[in-house]
Amino acid sequence: xxxxxxxxxxxxxxxxxxxxxxxxxxxxxxxxxxxxxxxxxxxxxxxxxxxxxxxxxxxxxxxxxxxxxxxxxxxxxxxxxxxxxxxxxxxxxxxxxxxxxxxxxxxxxxxxxxxxxxxxxxxxxxxxxxxxxxxxxxxxxxxxxxxxxxxxxxxxxxxxxxxxxxxxxxxxxxxxxxxxxxxxxxxxxxxxxxxxxxxxxxxxxxxxxxxxxxxxxxxxxxxxxxxxxxxxxxxxxxxxxxxxxxxxxxxxxxxxxxxxxxxxxxxxxxxxxxxxxxxxxxxxxxxxxxxxxxxxxxxxxxxxxxxxxxxx
Amino acid sequence: xxxxxxxxxxxxxxxxxxxxxxxxxxxxxxxxxxxxxxxxxxxxxxxxxxxxxxxxxxxxxxxxxxxxxxxxxxxxxxxxxxxxxxxxxxxxxxxxxxxxxxxxxxxxxxxxxxxxxxxxxxxxxxxxxxxxxxxxxxxxxxxxxxxxxxxxxxxxxxxxxxxxxxxxxxxxxxxxxxxxxxxxxxxxxxxxxxxxxxxxxxxxxxxxxxxxxxxxxxxxxxxxxxxxxxxxxxxxxxxxxxxxxxxxxxxxxxxxxxxxxxxxxxxxxxxxxxxxxxxxxxxxxxxxxxxxxxxxxxxxxxxxxxxxxxxxxxxxxxxxxxxxxxxxxxxxxxxxxxxxxxxxxxxxxxxxxxxxxxxxxxxxxxxxxxxxxxxxxxxxxxxxxxxxxxxxxxxxxxxxxxxxxxxxxxxxxxxxxxxxxxxxxxxxxxxxx
Numbered sequence: 001x002x003x004x005x006x007x008x009x010x011x012x013x014x015x016x017x018x019x020x021x022x023x024x025x026x027x028x029x030x031x032x033x034x035x036x037x038x039x040x041x042x043x044x045x046x047x048x049x050x051x052x053x054x055x056x057x058x059x060x061x062x063x064x065x066x067x068x069x070x071x072x073x074x075x076x077x078x079x080x081x082x083x084x085x086x087x088x089x090x091x092x093x094x095x096x097x098x099x100x101x102x103x104x105x106x107x108x109x110x111x112x113x114x115x116x117x118x119x120x121x122x123x124x125x126x127x128x129x130x131x132x133x134x135x136x137x138x139x140x141x142x143x144x145x146x147x148x149x150x151x152x153x154x155x156x157x158x159x160x161x162x163x164x165x166x167x168x169x170x171x172x173x174x175x176x177x178x179x180x181x182x183x184x185x186x187x188x189x190x191x192x193x194x195x196x197x198x199x200x201x202x203x204x205x206x207x208x209x210x211x212x213x214x215x216x217x218x219x220x221x222x223x224x225x226x227x228x229x230x231x232x233x234x235x236x237x238x239x240x241x242x243x244x245x246x247x248x249x250x251x252x253x254x255x256x257x258x259x260x261x262x263x264x265x266x267x268x269x270x271x272x273x274x275x276x277x278x279x280x281x282x283x284x285x286x287x288x289x290x291x292x293x294x295x296x297x298x299x300x301x302x303x304x305x306x307x308x309x310x311x312x
Numbered sequence: 313x314x315x316x317x318x319x320x321x322x323x324x325x326x327x328x329x330x331x332x333x334x335x336x337x338x339x340x341x342x343x344x345x346x347x348x349x350x351x352x353x354x355x356x357x358x359x360x361x362x363x364x365x366x367x368x369x370x371x372x373x374x375x376x377x378x379x380x381x382x383x384x385x386x387x388x389x390x391x392x393x394x395x396x397x398x399x400x401x402x403x404x405x406x407x408x409x410x411x412x413x414x415x416x417x418x419x420x421x422x423x424x425x426x427x428x429x430x431x432x433x434x435x436x437x438x439x440x441x442x443x444x445x446x447x448x449x450x451x452x453x454x455x456x457x458x459x460x461x462x463x464x465x466x467x468x469x470x471x472x473x474x475x476x477x478x479x480x481x482x483x484x485x486x487x488x489x490x491x492x493x494x495x496x497x498x499x500x501x502x503x504x505x506x507x508x509x510x511x512x513x514x515x516x517x518x519x520x521x522x523x524x525x526x527x528x529x530x531x532x533x534x535x536x537x538x539x540x541x542x543x544x545x546x547x548x549x550x551x552x553x554x555x556x557x558x559x560x561x562x563x564x565x566x567x568x569x570x571x572x573x574x575x576x577x578x579x580x581x582x583x584x585x586x587x588x589x590x591x592x593x594x595x596x597x598x599x600x601x602x603x604x605x606x607x608x609x610x611x612x613x614x615x616x617x618x619x620x621x622x623x624x625x626x627x628x629x630x631x632x633x634x635x636x637x638x639x640x641x642x643x644x645x646x647x648x649x650x651x652x653x654x655x656x657x658x659x660x661x662x663x664x665x666x667x668x669x670x671x672x673x674x675x676x677x678x679x680x681x682x683x684x685x686x687x688x689x690x691x692x693x694x695x696x697x698x699x700x701x702x703x704x705x706x707x708x709x710x711x712x713x714x715x716x717x718x719x720x721x722x723x724x725x726x727x728x729x730x731x732x733x734x735x736x737x738x739x740x741x742x743x744x745x
Contacts, residue, residue, distance in 0.1 A: 090631060
């Protein structure tokens, strides 16, 4: 079964079957990264442009490695080296990219909806690598893959997402993704960081962090994004850590086998204590590893690959 | 030069609603008589057969942006005037956020002069409350009025200082100038891009809460009460503002208010898909707000319909949602959208014309009415004409409308300003004889 869509823009637009296909494909991709020669020729001759208008190390590197392991030619453009600084509009940039016949454009952009804008104007596939405070589908998919590999299923799991929901594209995409796959999601954080109508994301909002964590199978902590914080959203990091951070005491409220996740990069001692981040329940580095597999699957599938085809 | 408009239903709110013949002589209305009773002999009389059509006082738009001087690539006084005439308007108030800001009598005079040269619509400049609309120092209201300004406003860059607003109300009142307030608490609006709520949350866009508007509406009402000077609230979009204005009016505080067609027609749902042509300030709100606006127009809490005609070049709207400028063009869709309120049973046609002509004239202290001796500013409406909104065929220089492809019924087939035909649709040909 091939993926019948040009672009991966957000989790809302993906069906349960498509998510399943992506996760299954990612599962089969994982093994490639464990080989001594970590490269298969399936995307040979394909061009992947990694267009990052916003600084990112982890996601860009992850997509880059994914493209290279599938033998695609990948090329990184960052906002400060692109024509953006010279005043070129996204439309003109898109037209110029198109003129070079890329097969996939992976876009990270600081404005919500920018990948949707680009997708309408490019023949190439567009994969959203994070847009503003809107969506980060590849992150949600790698989170779901990581949990599924640990728990066997997503159905019936209780997922707590804690932190700055208002500015988190990770939270939005995970709400949409996990609930689609039958999990329940509970959100919590300082009331200044819970957006109006958060229930519309498919989650419930808990009055306290403790309420959200109690009995959870998965506790996902969000990074305090200092670069996105609006004025007056929080008082101090010390107070945040004390009342909203994840430490051993709060984690004990979750199920004993609960998984601790974080999209990274972590602020140690703020939203997550080192003892928890480095503790036995933490799967933060597995998330990173699975990120490569999920991005390989996305590149492979948007370029017409199907699950049953042998990636060799 | 004489024009005879024969057999139209004349709708002059509070005065006349009957089929009449109307004779225009020069720039004035000379006679209004029951249909079929006015016969005019001689050459040079243009006869307009208008049976089945409605003839109303010329529509007046209290709130437009003609972008000249400084942003002529978006609109000019000439193209804006064409758009106004095409929409049935005979007078407009131009907001001062030009480049440079209209805070100087020379700019006010320039706008007047250009408008007179265009000769299509009466242009009443609104000057800036503060120098450069920076909120620091009062503009020269006396000089600005002498140059032709009818009101002052820092539209688009609202007055945050309550003291400045108080002084502006006091000072303007002394010169007989109206203060028009763009009500937005900018700290609370915090650079938001659309209405705050579930949709903004799902779309990952920063929201502007209703309170960002209503807080300032309440402040300005309090200042109007304090000073006794009238304040006019621009582009009301929320139900809370409506409630505050209704209460103020009940208490006799001198407040008037306008809303725009998009606020009684659309909701925030129009923003879906990151549609920059539905991005405006204040933002499109919820259905509850839309209903409150409609009811307030019917009940009179909202006095006027103004377009907030805000042209932007296509390239400016063809960008990421957050980067798109606020505003839509509205002059050429306002009347049909208003007529939709009549079709929906929300307003009578008389109330619609009151909101689009009679009350705006009263607020500005201008003459209005289909009566002998009045200036011949008239709008002839074909209530049955249906058409599809096509921005490409509009007179405005810009194309930023959220109503593209919408089918509408009723439009101005002829506009007459000062006795001169400033617009006519091909099917509304006057017949010279």
